[in-house]
Amino acid sequence: MTARRWIALAAAGVTGVLIAVLVNVISPTAASAHGAMMKPGSRTFLCWRDGLSPQGNIVPQNPGCAAAVSAGGDNALYNWFGVLRSDGAGRTRGFIPDGKLCSGGNPTYSGFDLARNDYPLTHLTSGANFAWAYNAWAAHPGTFHLYITKDSWSPTRALAWDDLESTPFASIKDPARVGQVGTVDGQYNWNATLPSGKSGRHLVYSVWTRSDSQETFYNCSDVVFDGGNGEVTGVGGGGGGPTTTTTTTTGQNPPGDAHCMAIYKITSAWQGGFQGEVEVMNHSATAYNGWTARWTYADGQTVNSVWNGVRSGSGAEVVVKNVDWNRTIPPEGSVNFGFAVSYSGTNSLPTVTCTSP
Incomplete structure (x- = not known):
């Protein structure tokens, strides 16, 4: 399975090998x-x-x-x-x-x-x-x-x-x-x-x-x-799949203008943990000078580390802000940050929102 999954869920019982990840500076990329x-x-x-x-x-x-x-x-x-x-x-x-x-x-x-x-x-x-x-x-x-x-x-x-x-x-x-x-x-x-x-x-x-x-x-x-x-x-398999998904949601900035999009992805998973990534996308006409992504876990997941972002919040609440080198997102651009999570039991997907100052 490819690591770049837009619709990816981690499930209890998934096994694998944790591969060390080099932390690179993420520069803005074109957002489609x-x-x-x-x-x-x-x-x-x-x-x-x-x-x-x-x-x-x-x-x-x-x-x-x-x-x-x-x-x-x-x-x-x-x-x-x-x-x-x-x-x-x-x-x-x-x-x-x-x-x-x-x-x-x-x-x-x-x-x-x-x-x-x-x-x-x-x-x-x-x-x-x-x-x-x-x-x-x-x-x-x-x-x-x-x-x-x-x-x-x-x-x-x-x-x-x-x-x-x-x-x-x-x-x-x-x-x-x-x-x-x-x-x-x-x-x-x-x-x-x-x-x-x-x-x-x-x-x-x-x-x-x-x-x-x-x-x-x-x-x-x-x-x-x-x-x-x-x-x-001709559609069968797993019951034809869901008709809705909540892997991605949009924040509002300013209120009523839903142009900041945050895409939550699980890029690899193993027993009791996974590595994830959030892509913050600017679908506005002006550049962002700073951004914040936030979500709340429902199943006791614990964020162990974050890279290319700074975490605040505690417990189930996760708030990640930009670092200096990726604070700017041009119109139709995006930046990514990654994180590692441990959990036990179920692992439902959170609703992610993003805003800019």
Whole structure:
């Protein structure tokens, strides 16, 4: 399993070897928006749901999902909302090569370019009005363009640009957003009519272009036009996974402006302990000059050490402030700090918030 897990849970009974970690100075890095089509579900989203277990491991049971992970690695599922190109600038044909549309030409997601007919499938009705949902893990303005495959396309052939109808069947600018960013419940929602005259297997191809940066997202959603109303088949494993998650929450700074995001990750675990990391992200238009992240443990976890941050608070309350070298976070930038924790029994995930002065 990759160490960089966005959705990671430590469970009692997990064993491993604690590897010494060199403490490095962490400099600000570019912070991305995050999101993926949820209705109809993209390949990465539905395969994440298919494989997610109560212990936080992601082991897909669906054969298409398992093949994608085998070919490209499981990091694509721990980061199911990151099928993007930071240099995309809304480009499509001539930028993303044929056969690599579902990964957006991003090597992390190359397994999802595999031509297969057994990915999870959303059942739809041609010409019907449909309630679309796109995850807003990190919210930004932009436009969603929706394409559909031609009748000549086959799921046994990797998607090429000539397999898509030449123009989008719908384009939606800055749709309404509901729920809390940094969670699965944070979503863009809109209604749009599905293409008429379609039957059988198809792909819905979505391109989300941010209007405040060059970042562009590319998603493939496997659908079948058979009179359905959004039902999903082919998702099993650990009960289809949860519909919500609390690994990430946003703080508010100033009140009412939720632009500081804190992402809590468990990077390695062993019997009775784990190592974690929090990424503090600035999604505002101005630089941060200092920051604070805080959470409260519910199961008696004890923080033994913190690096690249200074801890205050006591007991179950954890408050971590910046050190001198990582106090500044530019707009759309981020910094990380790490920590080591011991615990016994259960190890539920905390809700993390962040603020800047």
